[in-house]
Amino acid sequence: xxxxxxxxxxxxxxxxxxxxxxxxxxxxxxxxxxxxxxxxxxxxxxxxxxxxxxxxxxxxxxxxxxxxxxxxxxxxxxxxxxxxxxxxxxxxxxxxxxxxxxxxxxxxxxxxxxxxxxxxxxxxxxxxxxxxxxxxxxxxxxxxxxxxxxxxxxxxxxxxxxxxxxxxxxxxxxxxxxxxxxxxxxxxxxxxxxxxxxxxxxxxxxxxxxxxxxxxxxxxxxxxxxxxxxxxxxxxxxxxxxxxxxxxxxxxxxxxxxxxxxxxxxxxxxxxxxxxxxxxxxxxxxxxxxxxxxxxxxxxxxxxxxxxxxxxxxxxxxxxxxxxxxxx
Numbered sequence: 001x002x003x004x005x006x007x008x009x010x011x012x013x014x015x016x017x018x019x020x021x022x023x024x025x026x027x028x029x030x031x032x033x034x035x036x037x038x039x040x041x042x043x044x045x046x047x048x049x050x051x052x053x054x055x056x057x058x059x060x061x062x063x064x065x066x067x068x069x070x071x072x073x074x075x076x077x078x079x080x081x082x083x084x085x086x087x088x089x090x091x092x093x094x095x096x097x098x099x100x101x102x103x104x105x106x107x108x109x110x111x112x113x114x115x116x117x118x119x120x121x122x123x124x125x126x127x128x129x130x131x132x133x134x135x136x137x138x139x140x141x142x143x144x145x146x147x148x149x150x151x152x153x154x155x156x157x158x159x160x161x162x163x164x165x166x167x168x169x170x171x172x173x174x175x176x177x178x179x180x181x182x183x184x185x186x187x188x189x190x191x192x193x194x195x196x197x198x199x200x201x202x203x204x205x206x207x208x209x210x211x212x213x214x215x216x217x218x219x220x221x222x223x224x225x226x227x228x229x230x231x232x233x234x235x236x237x238x239x240x241x242x243x244x245x246x247x248x249x250x251x252x253x254x255x256x257x258x259x260x261x262x263x264x265x266x267x268x269x270x271x272x273x274x275x276x277x278x279x280x281x282x283x284x285x286x287x288x289x290x291x292x293x294x295x296x297x298x299x300x301x302x303x304x305x306x307x308x309x310x311x312x313x314x315x316x317x318x319x320x321x322x323x324x325x326x327x328x
Contacts, residue, residue: 005109007039008303009244012290016310017100017242019048026050030100033084036108038066045073052076058083058132062110085223088230097236104244121187121206129214139213143180148172158215159208166193167209222327224253229322235313242310251307253325258284258311260321276320282311
């Protein structure tokens with residue numbers, strides 16, 4: 001099969017999350033929480049012959065592509081269809097617990113180029129943006145149904161778009177003449193709403209609006225804090241959790257949660273007696289986000305904003321470790 005997506009920070013993931021030299025090396029179990037086309041999973045299975053792996057994805061179409069790609073690994077590879085937050089929230093107590101967990105929070109190039117669901121305005125497609133086609137609300141539903149102020153706030157919050165109010169006003173005016181149903185229609189409305197200098201800048205003026213809608217439709221940031229927490233507690237002690245982020249909002253969530261895991265105590269200063277355990281739950285294996293090399297960025301431009309953070313688990317974490325890690 002033709003592979004569309006190139007996995008980012010691949011060598012860094014293989015190194016930092018490697019089972020080699022670990023007490024579980026001979027019988028390691030990994031969960032790829034965001035399988036996509038299976039790029040990371042393929043390389044982990046190829047690099048570590050003793051590894052078994054479970055791949056999760058909310059999109060049955062892209063998971064079917066991964067199944068085809070990973071078929072040569074036989075029963076070393078298994079699959080689960082659904083959102084990763086649901087998977088970890090309902091993880092069976094009697095199931096095998098993983099030694100390695102990876103989240104790659106980026107959107108696959110397949111979705112932009114081949115899905116036909118309107119993730120990009122490079123192609124004139126139906127304005128959908130749902131990673132799981134069974135999800136109830138599409139981007140078109142949001143654009144055509146959301147109240148103007150709320151729409152402006154959404155665009156600003158999820159993309160830091162400085163012209164969010166002008167864009168939301170233009171959208172609500174345009175939809176009075178008929179439903180906004182395609183990516184080209186929305187991109188043209190956004191371009192017409194911003195000043196000429198901004199319209200002809202280094203990036204297309206609709207880029208941030210499309211990002212904000214995609215994040216909102218798929219609840220990407222709302223899912224993340226609880227999913228990280230449940231995934232961490234699913235890990236076996238001495239296991240490793242790695243997360244690749246692509247923008248500042250999700251990286252902030254991961255960074256704050258990992259720092260809380262590594263603290264000895266996260267109780268409020270005014271609390272006289274510690275109730276959080278008084279010892280770290282994890283060790284930071286990356287003290288700052290690992291960035292792609294210049295060579296990787298030159299070869300694969302979508303990797304330019306990627307950051308990888310990794311922790312090693314010491315013990316389970318209580319809910320207090322989520323303090324200050326707000327979903328947005």
